[in-house]
Structure formats: structure tokens, C-alpha cells
Amino acid sequence: MRPEPPRNADTVAEVGEFGLIRRVTAGRTQPPTTLLGPGDDAAVVAAPDGRVVVSTDVLVEGVHFRLDWSSPEQVGRKAAAVNLADVAAMGALPTALLIGLACPPDTPSAVVEGITAGLWQEAAVAGAGVVGGDMVSSATLVISVTALGDMNGYEPITRSGAQVGDVVAVCGRLGWAAGGLAVLGRGFRSPVAVVGAQRNPEPPYAAGPQAAAAGATAMIDVSDGLLADLGHIAEESGIGIDIRTELLEVHPRLLDVASALGADARHWVLTGGEDHALAATFPEPAAVPDGWRTIGTVRHGGGVTVDGRGYEKPPGWEHWR
Amino acid sequence: MRPEPPRNADTVAEVGEFGLIRRVTAGRTQPPTTLLGPGDDAAVVAAPDGRVVVSTDVLVEGVHFRLDWSSPEQVGRKAAAVNLADVAAMGALPTALLIGLACPPDTPSAVVEGITAGLWQEAAVAGAGVVGGDMVSSATLVISVTALGDMNGYEPITRSGAQVGDVVAVCGRLGWAAGGLAVLGRGFRSPVAVVGAQRNPEPPYAAGPQAAAAGATAMIDVSDGLLADLGHIAEESGIGIDIRTELLEVHPRLLDVASALGADARHWVLTGGEDHALAATFPEPAAVPDGWRTIGTVRHGGGVTVDGRGYEKPPGWEHWR
Numbered sequence: 001m002r003p004e005p006p007r008n009a010d011t012v013a014e015v016g017e018f019g020l021i022r023r024v025t026a027g028r029t030q031p032p033t034t035l036l037g038p039g040d041d042a043a044v045v046a047a048p049d050g051r052v053v054v055s056t057d058v059l060v061e062g063v064h065f066r067l068d069w070s071s072p073e074q075v076g077r078k079a080a081a082v083n084l085a086d087v088a089a090m091g092a093l094p095t096a097l098l099i100g101l102a103c104p105p106d107t108p109s110a111v112v113e114g115i116t117a118g119l120w121q122e123a124a125v126a127g128a129g130v131v132g133g134d135m136v137s138s139a140t141l142v143i144s145v146t147a148l149g150d151m152n153g154y155e156p157i158t159r160s161g162a163q164v165g166d167v168v169a170v171c172g173r174l175g176w177a178a179g180g181l182a183v184l185g186r187g188f189r190s191p192v193a194v195v196g197a198q199r200n201p202e203p204p205y206a207a208g209p210q211a212a213a214a215g216a217t218a219m220i221d222v223s224d225g226l227l228a229d230l231g232h233i234a235e236e237s238g239i240g241i242d243i244r245t246e247l248l249e250v251h252p253r254l255l256d257v258a259s260a261l262g263a264d265a266r267h268w269v270l271t272g273g274e275d276h277a278l279a280a281t282f283p284e285p286a287a288v289p290d291g292w293r294t295i296g297t298v299r300h301g302g303g304v305t306v307d308g309r310g311y312e313k314p315p316g317w318e319h320w321r
Numbered sequence: 322m323r324p325e326p327p328r329n330a331d332t333v334a335e336v337g338e339f340g341l342i343r344r345v346t347a348g349r350t351q352p353p354t355t356l357l358g359p360g361d362d363a364a365v366v367a368a369p370d371g372r373v374v375v376s377t378d379v380l381v382e383g384v385h386f387r388l389d390w391s392s393p394e395q396v397g398r399k400a401a402a403v404n405l406a407d408v409a410a411m412g413a414l415p416t417a418l419l420i421g422l423a424c425p426p427d428t429p430s431a432v433v434e435g436i437t438a439g440l441w442q443e444a445a446v447a448g449a450g451v452v453g454g455d456m457v458s459s460a461t462l463v464i465s466v467t468a469l470g471d472m473n474g475y476e477p478i479t480r481s482g483a484q485v486g487d488v489v490a491v492c493g494r495l496g497w498a499a500g501g502l503a504v505l506g507r508g509f510r511s512p513v514a515v516v517g518a519q520r521n522p523e524p525p526y527a528a529g530p531q532a533a534a535a536g537a538t539a540m541i542d543v544s545d546g547l548l549a550d551l552g553h554i555a556e557e558s559g560i561g562i563d564i565r566t567e568l569l570e571v572h573p574r575l576l577d578v579a580s581a582l583g584a585d586a587r588h589w590v591l592t593g594g595e596d597h598a599l600a601a602t603f604p605e606p607a608a609v610p611d612g613w614r615t616i617g618t619v620r621h622g623g624g625v626t627v628d629g630r631g632y633e634k635p636p637g638w639e640h641w642r
Contacts, residue, residue, distance in 0.1 A: 035372055036477060039557075041410040041542050042376035042470070044477045047368035051356055054375075054452065055363035056467055058421035060459040089362040100379035100421070100465040131375065134465075138381040144421040144455075144465035146377055149363070156357055156365045221362050236360075 012112055013105035017135055020109060024116040033095040033150070034129040043131035045096045045148055053149040053156065055086035061141035069184055072111045074199040075143070076118020082223065083147035084126040085203035085276035089221035091157040091212025092149030094126040094205060099145055102138030115143065126205040154212040157280065162218040162237035166281040166298040169288045171207040173197060174226055175250070175265060178272025179257050186261060194257050203276035207291060211280045214289045219280035225271040227311055230279055230304045237281075240301035242308060243270070247295045270311060333433055334426035338456055341430060345437040354416040354471070355450040364452035366417045366469055374470040374477065376407035382462035390505055393432045395520040396464070397439020403544065404468035405447040406524035406597035410542035412478040412533025413470030415447040415526060420466055423459030436464065447526040475533040478601065483539040483558035487602040487619040490609045492528040494518060495547055496571065496586060499593025500578050507582060515578050524597035528612060532601045535610045540601040546592040548632055551600055551625045558602075561622035563629060564591070568616045591632060 012020055025038050036044035045052075057079070059065055065075045084094045099119055101112060112135070120130050128147065180198025189195060203221070211219055218237055220229045230241050250265050258265035281298055282288050305311070333341055342359070351358050357365035366373075378400070380386055386396045405415045420440055422433060433456070441451050449468065501519025510516060524542070532540055539558055541550045551562050571586050579586035602619055603609050626632070 036479065040477075040479050041407040041540075042374045042413070042468075044411065044472075045373050045375060046371070047373040048371055050367070050369055050371060052366050052368040052373045052469065053363045054366060054417070054419060054467070054469065056419040056421050056453060056455055056465070058423050058455045058457045058459075058463075058465060060423050060457055062460075063458050086362040090365065092363070096375070098375060098377040098467060100377050100467075102379050102381050102461075102463050102465075132377060134377055134379045136379045136381055137384050138379075138461050138463055139383075140423075140459050140461040140463070142379075142423050142459055142461070142463045142465075144377070144379060144423075144463075146375070146419060146421075146467040147363075148373065148375065151365070156361075158357065158361050219362075 010109040011106045012103060012109050015109045020112060020135055023109065023113055028120060028130065030129040031127060034131050037129065038132050043096070045131055047150055049151040049153060051151055053087050053090045053092035053151060054146065055083050056144065056146040057082045059143045070199045072114025073118035073121070076115035077122040077200055079143045079145045080119045080122035081201045081203050081276055083145045084122065084128065084205060085221040087147045087149035088203060088205045088208030089219050089278055090149065091154050091208050091216065091219065092151050093209050094128040094147055094149045096128050096131045096148040097123045097145055098131060099133035099143065101133065101135045102142040104139060104141065105137055107141065152209060157212050157216050157219040159218055159220055159233045159236040162233050162239050162281040162298050164239055164298055164300050166217055166283055167285050167288060167294050168230065168241055168279065168281055168296040168298060169292040169294045170277050170279045171292045172204040172277030173202065173275045174222065174277050175254055175268035175272045177201060177274035178268035179254050179265070182261055182263055183257060191253065191257065193253060197275065201274060201276045204278060207278050210289045211278065214282065214287050216280040216282055219278060222275060222277040222279050224273045226279065227270050227304050233281065234302055234304055240299045241296055241304045242299050243296040243304065243306045245307055249293060270306065331430040332426060333424060333428045333430050336430045341433060341456055344430065344434055349441060349451065351450040352448060355452050358450065359453050364417070366452055368471055370472040370474060372472055374408050374411045374413035374472060375467065376404050377465065377467040378403050380464045391520045393435025394439035394442065397436035398443040398521055400464045400466045401440045401443035402522045402524050402597055404466045405443065405449065405526060406542045408468045408470035409524060409526045409529030410540050410599055411470065412475050412529050412537065412540065413472050414530050415449040415468055415470045417449050417452045417469040418444045418466055419452060420454035420464065422454065422456045423463040425460060425462065426458055428462065473530060478533050478537050478540040480539055480541055480554045480557040483554050483560050483602040483619050485560055485619055485621055487538055487604055488606050488609060488615050489551065489562055489600065489602050489617040489619060490613040490615045491598050491600045492613045493525040493598030494523065494596045495543065495598050496575055496589035496593045498522060498595035499589035500575050500586070503582055503584055504578060512574065512578065514574060518596065522595060522597045525599060528599050531610045532599065535603065535608050537601040537603055540599060543594070543596060543598040543600050545594045547600065548591050548625050554602065555623055555625055561620045562617060562625045563620050564617040564625065564627045566628055570614060591627065
């Protein structure tokens, strides 16, 4: 008989579907909103508001993440963060995550366990539980995450409510993930604070419900880039937005990295995606909550301008193009 | 300039992410439970019970479906059905679906449009809306579906509540999908009623809330096979279940097909998955609702027996094994 291989060398095929489910759910603690967790046909999650906010995202190895750039835990955290940020961007309190995981049979079980551990960690940061999922065989590693949230009595903050005269504000990091990607793309691994931003977005989850309570008129998660995502608010609200560069905070560390790479840190701030900051419009300057930074105003017309002019570089990106 | 190709020849790369989202959402009608549909950071769905039931499943081309056996619409309907059945198996009324779709850039747009049309069709059968999703690039076609439901004031029916003395009943088809798979596996395309069952499961969605209202003590969606899935109820409830073959309905058409293929129709009924019937336990014979068929009883001990004996053929299957 062959000796049993060390646990880290097990593949998902060797551990099996049910064994893997046991491994990734054992010993986890659920928040009070998880009324029935994994293990039945479906989960049951508290929705005390009487409305549930829900969003889904799909991440594909080689497209959205690379396991030679990020650990499985980092991939799991990022997969959770992108969804939880979408829920927070409606003004909701995140309550639950579900994970769909498709991977090749020879995937090390440790990879799946790491991804799942990362999901649990990020869910805990946002106050949510991991309540269910599905694990199947596939030639490509694909992670699908669905996040739920509760409005806690506030109205959902859509992209369509911005009014002329509103102030535009952001909460969370801008340009860091783009800077980190530029560093990694040149084969460097430091500075770790910038590289880490690309691997581990830190969406300001609590700022979503904070903005809803403060009377935000429109809100969006900055996933494709500030100009691209504010463009969605402009289009859906039928207004224009002007960003003032003197209000844009460009962190000294980003300036340093950009200088070393011959890149433009302000371009990262205006167009870099994946930091999952929140951008919102508020009816007056006094309504902007603590921790948010005012960056511009809502004006008549359409589109997004920078200091009153069109921005010359291509904003955001689309899949498949 | 090249003439624009006919719409059906467009690939997803040519149509682009946002163009595709427009195509698959245009002209759709949402049920009243959809408070905010696709197009924002997240959707908002009514959860009047104050609890939301949620389940996710992942389907992979070549593993869970084949586009040479099923049309894109049939694949979409099936992807929706497996999830909606999980929600119904808790006793909930399905309210909403979200779809995550990962596919190669050269996938014809018509395939994605067909899958999405199928999802909408099946959601409508169950009374649900398609409220959101994500579409990304991947080497493998992967469909991830999440379904939500509302308990309407009833308690969720888990797998763990069966009591000794309860009666076991089923609603919906058993063995049909297994028969259809056997037919397709031999290269035949008929009889269409049996082949169609493999392509288009018809879960009895309304039977889930019906069972909850009737006081069902445990319930499960028959996705892996009757014996395997009743085994989950037996294990979670700490009881045993005995199936009586004289109570098992084997449809004459299944008997005909099995005879022609030299197969055992009763084996399909006992072990065939993918029909997504519902199986439940009820406290007394009088509690079994109209449309449900009593097939056995809950007894002391553990496991599932057939006429008091262990069943000799392997029940169900696991992924990756």
C-alpha cells in the first residue's frame, strides 16, 4: 500500500465533493443573520428589512486572478470583496455569501480550502457569513460569488438619483490596485503596500450604510475606474459630473511608485479599477459623512469631466474587447 | 467596410459585455417581487417573510450539459430549474434568479442569449424574475445560478426533522432523466418524452410551499437519486427510511424504454438523479397533499431500505470520483 500523502498534496478528486465540503465548513462561526447555514437544499438568511439586496460576480483564473501572483486566501478574499462592495454600494449591510466553485479534478485541495478560507475572512470583515455553495468539476478554475445584504430600513441607493448641485464624494482607496498591477506586470513584488492593494482590495463596507443614512442620492462601487463608474451615475441620473483635480488625493506612495515606473499616478486614480472604493452624490456639502472625501460636483449636461474638460485617456475597460 | 454579419453569427467578443447585457435584458417583464432589477450594483428583491431562502449551483459544459444534446434554451431552463427546485425544497416560494456566465470570447452571442432566454422562461414558470448577473471571459463555458425564495410565514423544511412513524411521499417525476440519458447515450433521440425529461426537468415548484403548509417534517430535492437523497434525510434526521416497491410508480413509457435498452426502469426510479422531484416526510397519511405519492415510511435505525432490505446497486454519485 502507498502511504497516505500529506493533506496538502491531496487533490479535490481524492478528497471528494462531500469530504471537501466538510473540510471547508468545519469549525466556522456564523453571524446571527445566518438562520440556516450550509448543508441543506438551501440556506436561510435573515432579511429583517423585508427586502434583500443581492449581487453576483464571477472570477476566472488567468482573467481575474493568477495563483502565481496571489495566494488562494487572497483570491478568496478578493472574490468576496467585489461582491460585498456591490451590496454596500446600495447602502446595504452585507449579511451572507454563497460560493460556486468549478475546478479541475487535479486541483490541490489546499487551493480550494485556501480560497474558501479567504472568503470566510472577508465575509467576517463585512459582518457576513458564508451560507452555502456548490463545488463541481471544470477544466478552468472559476469562482462565482453571490452576496446578500439588508437595507435596515433605508431606501436602496441606486445610480439614478444624482441631482444638479449635489456634491460628489468617495470613500476608500483609488488607484492603488492599478499601481499594484503595474508593479506586478514589471515583475516586481514591492512595495508591498501597493502590490497588496492589487491582491487585497479593502472596500469600505460600513461606508455604504453610512451614506444611505446620510441621505446619499446616488452611489456606485468603483470597480472599473472612477471616471467609468461615475459615468454610469451620470448616464443613469441624466446629469454631468465634474471632478476637480485639486480635490483628488494622490497618496505619496503612489506618486513614488509611478515615478519609478515612469507612469502617471493621477491616471491610476482616475481610471484604475478593482480598489472597490465607494463613490456617491450627496445633496449638500454638510451631508458628506466623516471619512468621505469630496472630489467634485454634479452639473447640468452629461458625462464626466476633469476640471471642466474631457479626460483624454480611455476610461475603464470591457470584458472580451 | 465589411457588411455587419447576421446577428446569430456575432460572437460575445463582437457584441461586448454591455451590448450583451442589453440584448439579454431588453423587453423582459419582472414579477412584483423584483423591486430593483438588473443594471445597478445589486438587485433588490422583496423578502416579506423577513427571511430569505437562497441556493447556488454551478453547471459546466461537458460535465453537466452538452450543447450537442440540448439547445441553449434547454440548458438555461435546466440551470434555473436545479436551483429553483432547491428553494422549493425548503418550502419556499421562488422569487428571483441571478446568473453568472463565464464563456470563451468566440462563443456565439446566440448561445448566451438562448441560455438567458431559457433562464427567464423557467423563472417565469416558478414565478421568479431574473434580477442580475455577471458575464465574463473563460476558456470553459460555466453557468452559475443563484435562486432566492420567500417562506411566506412557514418554517423552512430542512432534512433533519423526519420522525419515526412519518410517511414518505414524493411529488414529480422519478427515473425519467436517467432514462433519457440512457437513450441519448445510445445515440437515439426518441422517445421525445423521455429524452425531453433529461433536457428539461420539470420540478413541481408549487409542491414545496404546499408541503410546508401541510406540515411536512423534512424535505429534499431529488437531484442525485431517490435513495441517495432520502439517505440525506435519514442521516440528518437520525432515522431510517423504508421504500415499498409496490407503492413506487414506474411509468409504462419508462418500462418500454428500459425493455428496449435492456435496462431496469425501477433502478432508474430508485437511483436516477436530475428529475428534481421533491421527497418529503409527513406526520401522518392524511397530511400528504394532493399530487404527492406515498412511497414508504420512516422507521427506527438508519439508512434507506427497499422492502426492508438494502439496495444492491450503487446509489447516486459524487463529483470528481
